[in-house]
Amino acid sequence: MADVIRMPLLSDTMTEGKIAVWNKKVGDKVKSDDSIADVETDKATMEVIPYVDGTLLYIGVEAGKAAKVNEIIAIIGKEGEDISSLINQSSPAPAASSTAAETQAVSTAPATAAIEIPKELTVIRMPLLSDTMTEGKIVVWNKQVGDKVKADDSLADVETDKATMEVIGYTDGTLLYKGVEAGQAAKVNAVIAVIGKEGTDITPYLSTLQSDGTAQAVKESVAAAPTPSAAPQPQAIAKEQASDHRLKASPLAKSIAKEKGIDLHQVHGTGDNGRIVKRDLDTMSKAPNAAAVPAFVPGGAEGHTDTPVTQMRKIIAQKLSESKHTAPHFYLKTSVCMDSLMDVRKQINAMSAVKISVNDMMIKAVALSLTKHPDVNSSWMGDFIRQNHHIHIGSAIALPDGLIVPVIKYANQKSLTQIASDAASLYEKARTKKIQPSEFTGNTFTISNLGMMDIDEFTAIINPPDACILAVGKITQTPVAVNGAVVIKGILKLTLSCDHRVVDGAVGANFLQTLKGYLENPISLMM
Numbered sequence: 001m002a003d004v005i006r007m008p009l010l011s012d013t014m015t016e017g018k019i020a021v022w023n024k025k026v027g028d029k030v031k032s033d034d035s036i037a038d039v040e041t042d043k044a045t046m047e048v049i050p051y052v053d054g055t056l057l058y059i060g061v062e063a064g065k066a067a068k069v070n071e072i073i074a075i076i077g078k079e080g081e082d083i084s085s086l087i088n089q090s091s092p093a094p095a096a097s098s099t100a101a102e103t104q105a106v107s108t109a110p111a112t113a114a115i116e117i118p119k120e121l122t123v124i125r126m127p128l129l130s131d132t133m134t135e136g137k138i139v140v141w142n143k144q145v146g147d148k149v150k151a152d153d154s155l156a157d158v159e160t161d162k163a164t165m166e167v168i169g170y171t172d173g174t175l176l177y178k179g180v181e182a183g184q185a186a187k188v189n190a191v192i193a194v195i196g197k198e199g200t201d202i203t204p205y206l207s208t209l210q211s212d213g214t215a216q217a218v219k220e221s222v223a224a225a226p227t228p229s230a231a232p233q234p235q236a237i238a239k240e241q242a243s244d245h246r247l248k249a250s251p252l253a254k255s256i257a258k259e260k261g262i263d264l265h266q267v268h269g270t271g272d273n274g275r276i277v278k279r280d281l282d283t284m285s286k287a288p289n290a291a292a293v294p295a296f297v298p299g300g301a302e303g304h305t306d307t308p309v310t311q312m313r314k315i316i317a318q319k320l321s322e323s324k325h326t327a328p329h330f331y332l333k334t335s336v337c338m339d340s341l342m343d344v345r346k347q348i349n350a351m352s353a354v355k356i357s358v359n360d361m362m363i364k365a366v367a368l369s370l371t372k373h374p375d376v377n378s379s380w381m382g383d384f385i386r387q388n389h390h391i392h393i394g395s396a397i398a399l400p401d402g403l404i405v406p407v408i409k410y411a412n413q414k415s416l417t418q419i420a421s422d423a424a425s426l427y428e429k430a431r432t433k434k435i436q437p438s439e440f441t442g443n444t445f446t447i448s449n450l451g452m453m454d455i456d457e458f459t460a461i462i463n464p465p466d467a468c469i470l471a472v473g474k475i476t477q478t479p480v481a482v483n484g485a486v487v488i489k490g491i492l493k494l495t496l497s498c499d500h501r502v503v504d505g506a507v508g509a510n511f512l513q514t515l516k517g518y519l520e521n522p523i524s525l526m527m
Helices: 094-107 203-212 215-223 234-244 251-260 311-326 339-351 358-372 416-431 505-520 522-526
Strands: 003-006 016-022 037-040 045-048 054-059 066-068 072-077 122-125 135-141 154-159 164-168 173-178 185-187 191-196 329-337 378-380 385-387 392-399 402-404 407-409 445-449 468-482 485-499
Touching: 154 191, 154 251, 311 402, 329 505, 339 358, 339 485, 339 505, 339 522, 358 392, 358 416, 358 445, 358 468, 358 505, 358 522, 392 416, 407 416, 468 505, 485 505, 505 522
Parallel strands: 392 445, 445 468
Antiparallel strands: 003 072, 016 037, 016 066, 037 045, 054 072, 122 191, 135 154, 135 185, 154 164, 173 191, 329 485, 378 385, 392 402, 392 407, 468 485
């Protein structure tokens, strides 16, 4: 199901955010830690991170325009997914109004119960970062009371109902108090931290800050504040600020780099516009080893080619999508020794004017097997099952424009040479685009053979209206135990995809056993 991305609440005074720029456009693939947009709030310009993988299906607010907190700004899901019902949710969700009410309740509380917090103090609240989020759990505090804080520092890692994300303060100063201890949860919009000038006494404001029921945690946090001498030196902070200013890196990436001792100037960012994100640092070691590895520099710019979809490809996509999503597929696999068949084929081709391929013999063997298992030669028709009395075998071939399935009709009644002649003629017509609709429709069973393309085995999607499709791999020389001795035999792997509405497991298995018997005793194909 698609995920709705809403305008996040990232400060206690924020009511809306302006989309400064969209870093992704509709149709782009999105990773969970990508920045999809830059948003201007009343405090700072920040990034919107989706915390989900998928395709950007919808943009609800144009660049340069503002959206209210909790208003839908984007939708991410599977490519082609229907999101019309989500787009209709144009107004902010009820959670937004309740959050606003909570904000108002805090700020307009009677003077006898709480004292108004001065503007010099920045109150950090639990942000709303998904449409279903009601609370967030503090996994870890990345800053402690008394620590210096920069505007883009990660104060804490918070676990929501969708992902673990970072809480950014978007202001410079000193962390004066923490409202929630690590391991505990806070409701959306609850006060979780305060940032201000070093040495500010926040005791008079405890009655206001404790409105979310964390008075004890507030007192403990204030009591635990370190002495000013324990705070980082201003010179070190200034140096780090000057260094980071030239970098495009997420706060989490900066935190990891600091922990590992990695110089971010030596890291190639794979995020938007070269932005360094967590995944760029996951496989890197600490500074001594990392310094020995030169930074990767790509040889060229990113690019892509868009090719219009042909009508053939549209039909393939439509039919196979419908088949995959409506027919409950299950798969049966077996291995066949092809040594005898290859010997017989060699003898036939030495005498026949028409060359017989392995696929021609497969078509004949499948057709004869269907005569003994008519349930497999059937189709799902909605409110009834149609058992076909004729056997028409579709043989899939690849063309530059897509896949087409010429049909060898009445394959069970034809000789190997007739099948080979018909197949060769149909394949040529398909390649030269002279094949007629009557020649690629009417199949009752389909074979997809990728053995000639060096594929060991695979599973195929059922080709409507068939109930089954057979996937044929290549013949591989394989060690096999025979009478206690190991011998090398040519083994072929077959996979039968079945529509469970029509064919049960035992029916499909019996069909495969019969087919295996014909292939391992190829003389029976000519009787």
